[in-house]
Amino acid sequence: MKKFKLTDLLIFIVTAELVGALSALFSGDYSSFYTDIKPPPLLPPAWVFPVVWAVLYALMGISAYMIWQTDDRKTGRSAALKLYYIQLAVNFSWSILFFRFRLLGIAAAVAIILLLLVGVMILAFRNVKKTAARLNIPYFIWLIFASYLAAAVYILN
Structure with missing residues (x-):
């Protein structure tokens, strides 16, 4: 195990948070989106999404740091980090597909793939x-x- 470095941990967290922030930025005005559609049952208020995602991106960054910090010889470390970055890229694309381009069917499929x-x-x-x-x-x-x-x-729209 590598020595704990706060700066490295913060880099992982900020990177994950930045992916979310850039995805939201490139998604455009998503707040008006929900006024234009028929909402599904259980749709939370709009403010819930950025709060939940901020926490989840922080947890993702912390967990990726923990994997990165393990011994290089640890079986599966490299593959686990590759999966992390792949899912992060897919995560990044979802909001853009859903909100900016309104490709609802493709976005639903991407959500399941994610x-x-x-x-x-x-x-x-x-x-x-x-x-x-x-x-x-x-x-x-x-x-x-x-x-x-x-x-x-x-389905509803």
Whole structure:
């Protein structure tokens, strides 16, 4: 295990948060989106989304740092980090597809793909460091809900 470095941890957290912030920026005015559609049941108020995502991106960054910090010889470390970055890229694209381009069907499919990717990532993280995997369980649960919302918006609209 490498020595703990606060700056490295902060880089991982800020990178994850930046992915979310840039995705939101490139998504355009998503607040008006929900006034233009028929909302699905259980749609939370708009303020919930940035709060939840900020926490989830922080947890993602912390967990990726924990994986990165493990011994280089640890089986699966490199593959786990690759899955992390792949899911982060897919996560980045979802908001842009959904809000900016309003490709609701594609966005619903991407949400399900992201859910599956995060599930595989959690399993890969578990093989390297169980705590890092556990930190992503709230993300996985949120993605189940987000996939429902994306599919429901697509079906209703």
